[in-house]
Amino acid sequence: MNSLNYAIGAYVVGLGLIIGYAAWLWLASIAVTRRENRQNGQERR
Amino acid sequence: MKQMNSIFVSIYWLATLALLAIGVVMVFAYTPTEVTMGPVQKIFYLHLPIAICTFFSCLTVFVASVGYLWQRKAMWDHLAHAAAQVAVIYAAIVLLTGMIWGRAAWGAWWQWTPRLTFSLVLWLLYVVYLVIRPSIESSQRRAMICAVYGVVAFLDVPLVYLSVRLMPDIHPSSIELEPAMKSTLIFWFIPVIMVTVGLIAASFKLAKRQAACNITRELPLPKSKTARPLRPTITSGNRGVV
């Protein structure tokens, strides 16, 4: 039966990488938004 | 407009997640277990679509690199960078799932079989693309080098595929798919393609915004008429040297 665990493991690895990358992108976009607000804020002051 | 856009994006990702979930349920509940290989064959429904989409992202890197070489616009470089990131992630998935399959089916994590070697070399090719980027400071130079690399690396892929087939293929395994399996496989293509396009688009937008932030926009120089610039001290040595 352990080959079923391997199959499950493969899906966990595959989808995990995709979701991990998406999360990383999301975090990076938050950081960029903060930089943008600061830069825009700077010029307006 | 911004508001509309973000709604669309969240709907898009929710739909993709839903489809992925359905796909997983189909694989483990609906599709019959393959008779000769056993449950490990279920990896195939994820492995094949991701492999196809890896090729699609490598193609995007190639097209974007050619675009940059032709038009020298930073936008192409951002697209190439985004697609390369997705290509590396997907190649890693193909490689890892392939190794897991090999482990389950033939007991060893790694064998120099054509398929495994191909995904390893493909992954290496595009990891190098990402690795060399930070070590080049000027953004224009970096875009240029990456564009040339992006072109040659993609043209390398068929060569790798051909040369890898020279290797002895110990386990030629081509399994017959029952109709239920076929439908699951086809179903799986939809979410995987949506994820690919979504990730490339998101990464592309992010790269563009990051580049926009990086452009050093000092505050505009004071108009020379109004603000008196510092008088340079004109000594005999440096005659009015700036």
Place this chain on the structure above:
Amino acid sequence: MTATDLITADKQSPQADALDWVIRARGLSLHIDDRAILHDLTFDINPGSYVALLGANGAGKSTLLHMLATLTVPTAGELRLFGKRVGRGNPAIRANIGMIGHQPMLYRDLTALENLVFFGKLYNVKNPTDRAEELLDQVALSHRADDPACTFSRGMVQRLAIARALMHNPKLLLADEPFSGLDMASGRMLENLLAQLHAQGMTIVLVNHDIEQSLALAQRAIALRQGRIVVDAQTCELDLETVIQEIGIS
């Protein structure tokens, strides 16, 4: 410094005299990564004039000079040299341009003579060795003809660079910060050499950060600030103060 004629008079092809300009720039601009380096530059440089490009660091003067040397392609606008439009791949135009810079732009492992003969052959100059010997004599380097360029002092290398730039009898000489790193004596000598070339009808475009020296040497000054022309006048009408102020050296 023998005042012999560095460029033989008969080489001036009649076609150049017919036109009243050597360089005609219309709306030249250059964008790198969506940042404008040069903005819509329009100017004419007529034969035999001595023009100085001034500006603070990063104002784009060196970039403009590289563009005049057809080494950089402008993203917009049109550049015409010697009556011909500059496009991709234009050997005919480049054959009339000589360039010197803060780097000698020659091979340090080759000897002075080998360098000159090599570049002469590239421009398919007839009997390059004689031409090289003649030029080495004029820049007072003939006693060092067979020594590798790496054994030369900074001033001697600069003189060799001028000889290399003149091997193919160019009509236009572009100089990119040639005085940087030169001591007083070699600087003075280079000034005289350039003045002599100008006297013999050579069109010179000099990029120099030493404003007073440029005003003293050149006939006409074009000052750039953040990629725009802010001053374009004869040097006699300009004084150091206004130029420094215009360039906006903060």
Place this chain on the structure above:
Amino acid sequence: MMLLLRQIIMLTGKDLRIEARSRQTLGLVIVLGILIIVVLGLGLGPEQLTNGASATATLWVAYLFAGVLVFEKTMSVERHDGALASLLLAPIDRSVIYVAKLISNLILMLILALVITPVAVVLFGFDLSAAPGQFTMIMAMSILGFAAVGTLFAAVVSSTRLQGGLLAIVVLPLALPLVIASTQMMIQLFRDGKPIGGTGLTVLLAADVLYLVTSWLVFELILEP
């Protein structure tokens, strides 16, 4: 056509004269090649070495790393005093510069191969006697493809002040198909004794043609002073 040939000969002559005069590249590269072979040979141990396949692998590693050094050195000669700018100013075609530089690199790689291959054969008893002709042909075709890509990227990378390992990182993965194809063919040739199949040769040929054509086209675009 004759003019192009003359210009290529002139430029290659200049490269070789500089190399002969300064003698920095060749000595360095040969010693590096020998060092790599000695280290790998010792590591592999005597019993491994007799068959030609591991000979190819060892030689390949030596050629790859020594080759990268050759490409880096011959291009840095151009960059050193800004000589490349005067080359670009000269009324010659940019592809002429590429072909001339490629030929100089190939000549240096040939000298390198002529020195370190016999060293490897003597030191470790590689018996290439089974098929020396095919061995040289395969290695020649692989080195040609490798040099084509190496020369292109040496020009691209050399324009950044930072060279270091960048060229090796960029060129080695691209040369992988050549390495895989040639080592597999050597295994067939030496261990299994079978004559080399068609696919192997097509891969090498396709790689050479592809690399030469792409480098030719792209070189025009990327060369900046």
